[in-house]
Amino acid sequence: MIIHVRLRDSDADIETWYTAQTDKSKAVRDAIRAYVRLQNGASQEAVIKDAVIAAMGGELARLPNLVAGAVRDALANYQLRPAQEQAAPGDEDPELAARLDAQLDEFFKD
């Protein structure tokens, strides 16, 4: 079911909130559920807490993409090469790594 709302002229604050919602239908449903819970005796604190957890869950899920995007932008701006900065075992050139380890074997032998 899709819920539509009609706003009055005096509801400017609600309109601002409503306009900012990406999923307007879900946002209105959540608001109505919260109102119903309050009417049924749930505390305001419990309702707000659940809303914050729900909102953060969405944000946290997006966090890796947000961070990766920001890092990509920063590296592009500074013309750095991510391959050199994000060292991981798999990134080593196997031939060079073998030469290095052979050299360390010679240096480190007792």
Place this chain on the structure above:
Amino acid sequence: MTETLAIDIGYGYTKGMTGKAQTLIPSMVGPAEAIRFESDVIAENGKGIALEVNGRAFFVGEQAEVQSASASQTLDVTRTGSIEQKALFYAVASDLVRTTTDDIAVVTGLPVLDFDDRHKADLRAMLQGEHTVRRTGKHTRCFNVEGVHVVPQAMGSLFALVLDKRGKLIDGDLAGGRVGIIDVGTLTTNYVLVDRLRYVETGSDSITTGMAEMLQKVAKDLKREHDLDWGLQLSKVDQAVRDRSTPVKGVPVNIAGIVNPHIEALADTIVSRARTLWGGAADLMAVVLTGGGSLELASYIRKAYTHTRTVGGDPQFANVTGYLRAGLRRFG
């Protein structure tokens, strides 16, 4: 678990590093009995290093410099395996080794000229085995050095450039090419040639020329022109050289005219030996300049070798940083 301790014992300074901390101590060692009255002061204010080596008491670092001029900066600190070197090792260990640590792997370096079996054996004899470090004002440390691993000194700087903090290979450019390393120390300059991370002995050498020679010449000129008698206080001359200025009778005097020709002459000597080893270095990916004197000399060396690179951060720590990274790659 075995902890890796990297140590670089130089004539000017001794540098130590673990994965958690680092320290730098002037390489000056004096017998404590000559300045016994100072021990109470040290215990009170925590400054200076007083410790025991093989049953004898020593002052190390600034306290030895201030209190024991005749015994302070002697060539003994460069004699591989000497008791003075052991005092420097204990000073570093008392700063960096945790009281709960039992086993240590030491990674250190020798000048290219001394990189032979005899000197390595002397170094191992001094470092390997059980140690009890008693230092005034600190908890006693008891640990076992289970391995001593030695590399040519300047190799540390290359390891610092091509390995990350955990010892993983990150710089494919330098690692994949031929690289010449010039390590300008206080008394000696080391040249190391590396071909795709392999040490090439025939292109490596040491000369007994370093920053001290230049500082002595500057000290002589400062005495002649400004009556500053700093021949035995090279740390003061060093500071004046860095500043290109020094106060004379309370007034700052520009000494660039004195300093620059001596630095240029030192650079000429260093480049001259490099040319006999590497020619114009056209086949080298880079010439890496490192060591305490590298910042002063870089602009002059770059005139001869335009592909000169300096190491990032404090170049005094470049070798010990590389020793640690190599050790962490090996021992985790």
